Amino acid sequence: MSDVMTETREQATAQQATRADNTQAILKVTDLKQHFPISRNFTVKAVNGVSFEIYPGETYGLVGESGSGKTTIGRSIIRLHTPTEGSILFQDKEIAGSLDHETKQMLRRDMQMIFQDPMSSLNPRKKVGDIIGEGLDIHKRYSSSQERSDAVADMLKKVGLSPTHAERYPHQFSGGQRQRVGIARALIMNPKLIIADECISALDVSIQAQVVNLMKDIQDEIGCAYLFIAHDLSMVKYISDRIGVLHLGYMVETGTTDEIFSNPVHPYTKSLLSAVPHPNPEVEKKRHSVPYDKDAEGVDYSVGTIHQLEGTHSVLATDEEFSRWT
Amino acid sequence: MEMNEKAILEVRDLDISFKTNAGVIHAIRGVNLDLQKGETVAIVGESGSGKSVTVKAAVGLLDANATVNAGQILYRYKDDNGNEEVVDLLTMSKRELRKKINGRRIAMVFQDPMTSLDPTMTIGKQVMEGILLHKKQDKNAAYARALELLELVGITDAEKRMKNYPHQLSGGMRQRVVIAMALASDPDILICDEPTTALDVTIQARILELIKDVQERLGLSVIYITHDLGVVAKVADYVNVMYAGRIVEVANVNEIFYEPRHPYTWGLLAAMPDLELDDDRLNSIPGSPPNLLHEPEGDAFAPRNAYAMAIDEKMAPPMFKLSDTHFVASWLAHPDAPQIELPDELKARIERSRKEAQSYA
Ligand SMILES: Nc1ncnc2c1ncn2[C@@H]1O[C@H](COP(=O)(O)OP(=O)(O)OP(=O)(O)O)[C@@H](O)[C@H]1O
Ligand SMILES: Nc1ncnc2c1ncn2[C@@H]1O[C@H](COP(=O)(O)OP(=O)(O)OP(=O)(O)O)[C@@H](O)[C@H]1O
Ligand SMILES: [Mg+2]
Ligand SMILES: [Mg+2]
Numbered sequence: 143m144s145d146v147m148t149e150t151r152e153q154a155t156a157q158q159a160t161r162a163d164n165t166q167a168i169l170k171v172t173d174l175k176q177h178f179p180i181s182r183n184f185t186v187k188a189v190n191g192v193s194f195e196i197y198p199g200e201t202y203g204l205v206g207e208s209g210s211g212k213t214t215i216g217r218s219i220i221r222l223h224t225p226t227e228g229s230i231l232f233q234d235k236e237i238a239g240s241l242d243h244e245t246k247q248m249l250r251r252d253m254q255m256i257f258q259d260p261m262s263s264l265n266p267r268k269k270v271g272d273i274i275g276e277g278l279d280i281h282k283r284y285s286s287s288q289e290r291s292d293a294v295a296d297m298l299k300k301v302g303l304s305p306t307h308a309e310r311y312p313h314q315f316s317g318g319q320r321q322r323v324g325i326a327r328a329l330i331m332n333p334k335l336i337i338a339d340e341c342i343s344a345l346d347v348s349i350q351a352q353v354v355n356l357m358k359d360i361q362d363e364i365g366c367a368y369l370f371i372a373h374d375l376s377m378v379k380y381i382s383d384r385i386g387v388l389h390l391g392y393m394v395e396t397g398t399t400d401e402i403f404s405n406p407v408h409p410y411t412k413s414l415l416s417a418v419p420h421p422n423p424e425v426e427k428k429r430h431s432v433p434y435d436k437d438a439e440g441v442d443y444s445v446g447t448i449h450q451l452e453g454t455h456s457v458l459a460t461d462e463e464f465s466r467w468t
Numbered sequence: 469m470e471m472n473e474k475a476i477l478e479v480r481d482l483d484i485s486f487k488t489n490a491g492v493i494h495a496i497r498g499v500n501l502d503l504q505k506g507e508t509v510a511i512v513g514e515s516g517s518g519k520s521v522t523v524k525a526a527v528g529l530l531d532a533n534a535t536v537n538a539g540q541i542l543y544r545y546k547d548d549n550g551n552e553e554v555v556d557l558l559t560m561s562k563r564e565l566r567k568k569i570n571g572r573r574i575a576m577v578f579q580d581p582m583t584s585l586d587p588t589m590t591i592g593k594q595v596m597e598g599i600l601l602h603k604k605q606d607k608n609a610a611y612a613r614a615l616e617l618l619e620l621v622g623i624t625d626a627e628k629r630m631k632n633y634p635h636q637l638s639g640g641m642r643q644r645v646v647i648a649m650a651l652a653s654d655p656d657i658l659i660c661d662e663p664t665t666a667l668d669v670t671i672q673a674r675i676l677e678l679i680k681d682v683q684e685r686l687g688l689s690v691i692y693i694t695h696d697l698g699v700v701a702k703v704a705d706y707v708n709v710m711y712a713g714r715i716v717e718v719a720n721v722n723e724i725f726y727e728p729r730h731p732y733t734w735g736l737l738a739a740m741p742d743l744e745l746d747d748d749r750l751n752s753i754p755g756s757p758p759n760l761l762h763e764p765e766g767d768a769f770a771p772r773n774a775y776a777m778a779i780d781e782k783m784a785p786p787m788f789k790l791s792d793t794h795f796v797a798s799w800l801a802h803p804d805a806p807q808i809e810l811p812d813e814l815k816a817r818i819e820r821s822r823k824e825a826q827s828y829a
C-alpha cells in the first residue's frame with residue numbers, strides 16, 4: 143500500500159509541474175479511504191485509497207460502475223461522512239479530520255453538492271422558493287426580501303423553470319424539474335466547488351444541454367470548479383477537462399478527457415467506452431460491447447500501483463499488466 | 469369494450485389536470501398510446517411533458533390533486549380462469565387495482581427508486597415480500613428466487629446485500645433492486661420510468677438485456693420512459709415523442725431516428741452530444757415549454773419552432789398519417805404546407821448514422 147501512496151504523491155507533483163500556470167489545487171484528495179462496517183464480519187470497502195486533485199475553474203469528471211464509490215467520494219469530501227483514512231485539502235485547509243467552527247462555515251459556504259436523488263434531498267414541506275433561498279438566508283446574502291425573491295426567480299429562470307414554480311412543493315414537480323431545483327439551490331450560492339452527482343441524468347437531452355451550458359457559463363462567470371459525477375460518457379466528455387475512472391473503490395485510470403477517450407488503457411475503461419449506446423437503431427440492435435471481468439482476467443487492484451503514461455495520464459496496474467495493456 | 473385486437477394496453481384521449489395554489493395545470497391534453505403484446509414502446513420528451521403522469525394514471529397512482537377529465541386506459545388480460553377480459557383501468561378503484569392488476573399484471577419501476585422502497589426494511593425482505601404477495605410459495609422458495617433476481621440484476625454479494633437497508637446501497641443498486649422487485653411477479657406489462665438513469669453504461673446494458681430476455685421468454689410487453697436516445701435505439705420497437713401533454717410524433721424506431729418529421733423531435737436529436745465531434749456548445753432547443761397553467765393557443769410548440777406558420781398560432785395540428793407506422797402532429801405535414809428541409813446539422817448527423825449502420829449490415 144505504501145507503494146501506492148508514494149507513487150500517488152509523485153504523480154501529483156508531476157501533474158502540478160505540467161500545469162503551465164502553476165496554480166494551487168482547490169481540492170486535493172490523497173489516499174482517501176471510506177469503509178462502512180455493516181456487521182461484525184462484513185465491511186463495505188466503498189473507497190480504497192483514491193487520490194486526485196481539482197484546480198480552480200476546472201471540471202473533473204468522475205465516472206465508473208454503479209456502486210464503485212462515486213457518491214461516497216462526494217459525500218466524504220463535503221463531510222457527510224467522516225473519512226476512514228486519507229487527507230482532503232480544500233482551499234489549503236485539511237478537512238478530513240474533525241472540523242472547527244470556522245472551517246465548517248467555510249465548507250458550507252464554498253462547497254455545494256447537487257444530490258443524485260432529488261426527492262430525498264429536498265424538504266417535502268418547504269416551498270421550492272424557500273428551498274432555493276435557504277443558503278441565502280443562512281449566510282444573509284441579501285438586503286431586502288425583494289432582492290431575495292428576485293435572486294430566486296432569476297435562478298429558476300436560469301435552470302429553465304418559471305418564477306411561479308417558487309410557490310410549489312417538491313412533489314408537485316416532474317422528476318427532471320425537481321432535479322433542476324437541486325441545481326438552482328447549489329448554484330445560487332456562487333460556491334468555489336460544486337459536487338454534481340448525476341445532476342443531469344434525469345433530464346431530457348435538450349434540458350441537459352441547457353443545464354450543462356448554464357453550468358459552463360456560471361463557471362466562466364465565477365470561476366467555480368466542478369466534480370462532475372456521471373455515467374453518461376458523452377456528456378462527461380463534453381463537460382470535463384480531466385476524467386477519473388473508478389471501479390470497485392479504486393481509481394483505475396485518470397487523465398485529460400482527450401487522453402482517456404483517444405487512448406484508454408485500462409480494460410475497464412475500454413469496456414465502459416464500448417458500452418455507450420449509440421443513438422442509431424440499426425447499429426445498436428446489432429452491436430456488442432467489450433465485456434470486462436476483473437476476476438477472469440486475474441486483476442487484483444490492491445496490488446496494482448499507479449503507472450504514469452504521457453502527460454497527466456496514469457493507470458492502476460502491476461508492472462506485468464502495464465506492459466500487457468500498453 | 470372496443471379494443472384493437474392485438475393491443476394489450478390502449479390509452480385513449482387521456483386528459484388530466486392538477487389543482488395547485490397557483491391554479492389548474494392542464495398536464496395531459498389528449499394522449500393516445502398503443503402497446504401490443506411482446507412489444508417495446510418508448511416514450512421520450514421534454515421534462516415536464518407528462519410522461520410519468522400518463523403511466524401513473526394507468527396504475528392508479530395519480531396524486532390526490534389530480535383530476536381525470538376524460539379518457540380511457542384499456543387493458544386486456546386473462547383472468548385466473550384463463551378467460552380473456554378487457555377493463556378500463558381508469559374506472560377501477562385503487563383497491564381493485566392493487567388486488568388484481570398492480571405488481572402482479574402491470575409492474576412499474578419508478579423514476580425515483582426511493583418511492584418504491586421502504587427505508588426501514590432490508591432489501592431482501594422487500595424483494596421477498598413482492599414474491600410472496602403475488603405467488604403462493606413457501607418462504608425458502610421466495611428467498612431463493614429473491615437471491616436469484618438480485619444476482620440477475622448484477623448485485624454482487626447478493627446474499628450479504630439482502631441484509632442491507634436501502635440507504636446503504638448506491639443509487640444504481642437501489643434502482644436495480646426495484647427492477648428485481650418488478651420482475652419478481654412475472655408481469656404482463658412492465659413500465660419503466662427512467663429505469664437506467666443512475667446506471668453506468670455497462671450495467672445499463674446488462675439490465676436492458678435482462679429485460680429483453682424476459683420479454684423473449686415470457687412475451688412481456690414493455691413501456692420505457694427515457695431521455696436516453698441511445699437506450700431508445702437499442703430497445704424500442706416504437707417511439708412516442710411527447711411535448712406539453714400531447715404525443716407529437718409516433719413511429720417505429722427507424723423512422724424516428726432516420727426520418728424524423730416533428731421540429732421538436734429534430735431539436736431532441738440535435739441536442740445529443742456527439743462522441744464523434746468536439747463541439748464547444750450543445751444545441752438546446754431555445755425557449756422554454758409552455759406554462760400549462762394557461763392553455764396554449766394553437767400548437768404548444770409554436771413559440772419555440774423556427775418553422776412555425778401562421779396557422780400554428782391559431783389551431784393545434786391534428787395527427788397526420790405519413791405511413792402505416794408513422795404519425796406526426798405538425799402542420800408541416802399538411803399537404804399544402806411548404807416543404808421544409810431538415811436542419812443541416814441534423815441532416816449531416818443522420819447521414820453519418822446511416823453510413824455507420826451500413827458498416828454493420
Ligand atoms: N401533483 C402535482 N401537482 C401539480 N402539478 C403536477 C403534479 N404532478 C405533476 N405535475 C405537473 O405535470 C406535468 C407533467 O409531469 P410529469 O411528471 O408527467 O413529467 P415528465 O414528462 O415525467 O417529466 P420528467 O422527464 O422531468 O420526469 C409537469 O409540468 C408537472 O409539474
Ligand atoms: N451509508 C452507507 N452504509 C453502508 N454502505 C454504504 C453506505 N453508502 C454507500 N455504501 C456502499 O458503498 C458502495 C459505494 O456506493 P456509492 O453510492 O458511492 O456508489 P456510486 O458509485 O455512487 O454508485 P451509483 O452510480 O450506483 O450511484 C456501495 O457498495 C454501497 O452499498
Ligand atoms: Mg451514486
Ligand atoms: Mg417523469
